[in-house]
Amino acid sequence: MANVLATNGLSKKYGALQALDKLSINIEQGSIYGLLGPNGSGKTTTLGLVLDVLHPTSGSFTWFGEATGKETKRRIGALLETPNFYPYLTAKRNLQVVADIKGTNHREIPRVLHLVGLESRQHTTFKGFSLGMKQRLALAATLLGNPEVLVLDEPTNGLDPEGIAEVRELILRIGGEGKTIILASHLLDEVEKVCTHVAVLRSGHLKAEGPVSAILSAKDQVVITAPDQQRALTVLQQLPFVESVRSEKSAIALTLHDGYNSTDVNRAMFEEGITLSQLLVRRKSLEAQFLEIIKTES
Numbered sequence: 001m002a003n004v005l006a007t008n009g010l011s012k013k014y015g016a017l018q019a020l021d022k023l024s025i026n027i028e029q030g031s032i033y034g035l036l037g038p039n040g041s042g043k044t045t046t047l048g049l050v051l052d053v054l055h056p057t058s059g060s061f062t063w064f065g066e067a068t069g070k071e072t073k074r075r076i077g078a079l080l081e082t083p084n085f086y087p088y089l090t091a092k093r094n095l096q097v098v099a100d101i102k103g104t105n106h107r108e109i110p111r112v113l114h115l116v117g118l119e120s121r122q123h124t125t126f127k128g129f130s131l132g133m134k135q136r137l138a139l140a141a142t143l144l145g146n147p148e149v150l151v152l153d154e155p156t157n158g159l160d161p162e163g164i165a166e167v168r169e170l171i172l173r174i175g176g177e178g179k180t181i182i183l184a185s186h187l188l189d190e191v192e193k194v195c196t197h198v199a200v201l202r203s204g205h206l207k208a209e210g211p212v213s214a215i216l217s218a219k220d221q222v223v224i225t226a227p228d229q230q231r232a233l234t235v236l237q238q239l240p241f242v243e244s245v246r247s248e249k250s251a252i253a254l255t256l257h258d259g260y261n262s263t264d265v266n267r268a269m270f271e272e273g274i275t276l277s278q279l280l281v282r283r284k285s286l287e288a289q290f291l292e293i294i295k296t297e298s
């Protein structure tokens, strides 16, 4: 898959505050990539940097393998905050205004209205729209010019549950059309439901990155303790059915590939001459998994 965005040691300081610290990520074409982190973790700063709204303190990035220029910018649509539409103009008329500002053809308007599901409401004035419809219209405006990439900052912020569901469904639909979507969110379940890939940020540091299924899986963990923890760790790292191994204070936590369970661990360790002093299965919520990621010291 082609790389859409690559950042290389991207850093931003505001005075003494390190808002982003050496961020290196690669975003592949066709992915829905979530930047996930609590407030103040550096998500908006990251988007501002790659959209050329902010200047990095150090580091660099490329779009489509090139430095940003007029041509690359044309391929990117961004929605960083809810745009101001004219309340007394219809949806269609508002999009005409945006198209004129962007210099795109009015002929695109029916296509984007259809894509966001507002075709039947195109003659309704903006002020009569629900919050979800307003955000869908904002996405329609972003889609004018047919950008290959959409960059969205907290796209469901301030919406009611119905609006949230509408916008999430729309993001999935746009992603399904092959566009790459980069979205910042502080909502774990949003990223889990919508994104294919995730980068977890805390205090400007990248804590984890990869496919959502690998990073945010709420898989059960097998937790063991053994008299010789170091040797147990070495053996576990070599077992083919062990997916991940992490050393905790006085125990070792592991996840297993599908189809295996704690009995397999016990048997394999026994065969290596290791008798476990404790073996238990820890069922984790997604939230617990996430908190663990962001608490890990880097």
Ligand SMILES: Nc1ncnc2c1ncn2[C@@H]1O[C@H](COP(=O)(O)OP(=O)(O)OP(=O)(O)O)[C@@H](O)[C@H]1O
Pocket (backbone or CB within 6 Å): 014, 017, 019, 037, 038, 039, 040, 041, 042, 043, 044, 045, 046, 186
């Ligand atoms: N213009 C600025 N001047 C000084 N500090 C800033 C500025 N913009 C952001 N910050 C600080 O940088 C850190 C990262 O902020 P950023 O907005 O990137 O985080 P975020 O993850 O997007 O959080 P939020 O969702 O709250 O916006 C925060 O501590 C924030 O207070």
